[in-house]
Amino acid sequence: MNPDDPRARRTRARLKQAVLALVAEREAGAITMAAVARRAEVNRATVYLHYPDVDALVAAAMEDAVAELARAAALCPLDAPPDRAPEPLVGLFEHVAANAALYARMLGPHGSARFTAGMRARLTAELAAGFAEGRRPDGCAAVPAETHAAYLAGALVGVIAHWVARDRPEPPAEIASAFWALFRGGSVPVA
Incomplete structure (x- = not known):
């Protein structure tokens, strides 16, 4: 065929x-x-x-959504201040919020391991490509780009899975700010 x-x-x-x-x-x-x-x-x-x-x-079926997530993650300016999440990251969480039920099922305990692994791999590849172009935060040069990208992709998938599984998750901008603060090594604002 x-x-x-x-x-x-x-x-x-x-x-x-x-x-x-x-x-x-x-x-x-x-x-x-x-x-x-x-x-x-x-x-x-x-x-x-x-x-x-x-x-x-x-x-x-989820490939387009994962591609959108990966593009948004890769577009984040890594030199943005830790107290304000970059717009692409906020957009990423807005996309997830708009499709929360679907992501909750796919990333949940009875979801798809293949989907989760594919999402993490796609995020890792997009982030690693950005890192190869020199887009890495200060202080991370000693860590191989691929390892750094895999770490961030795993953290992002974990935060998304946790966020969509909750009954009343924070608004997208709040969870994006929390993730960004953790990523940048800042403190997370307490609500």
């Missing part, structure tokens, strides 16, 4: 929409390929033709 065929692209788009709708309703681990096929109104064999399992389909 040619992945660039317009019919294949339309089918993959329908499958992605179907799985995201299902993830919004129930835990990712409870979703079957048959349920995705029914929701997308395609044959179950068609689903397997495009994706080997639900985890791969969910990861593909």
Whole structure:
């Protein structure tokens, strides 16, 4: 099958929409390929033709969102003051807040390990690329760029997972400021 065929692209788009709708309703681990096929109104064999399992389909469906997160993280000016989060970081948390139920399911205890690992890897790659261009905070030159990027990506994924799992999470600007203060080594404002 040619992945660039317009019919294949339309089918993959329908499958992605179907799985995201299902993830919004129930835990990712409870979703079957048959349920995705029914929701997308395609044959179950068609689903397997495009994706080997639900985890791969969910990861593909969330790819655009993860790319947006990674771009926002990479755009943060690392020399911004520790008491004010950069706009791209605030935007990142606003994006997560707008899709909180989906992120809570995907990063939760019954979510997708493949999605979580992919999100962390994408964030690491984007941050490492920025660090390779010399965009690193002062005092971090002794730490390899890839290690520094992996550390930040893991911290960001952890904070996002914790934040969306709470009943009444802080507003996006507040959690972005808290994360930024921790990242920059400042103190976190107490509310």
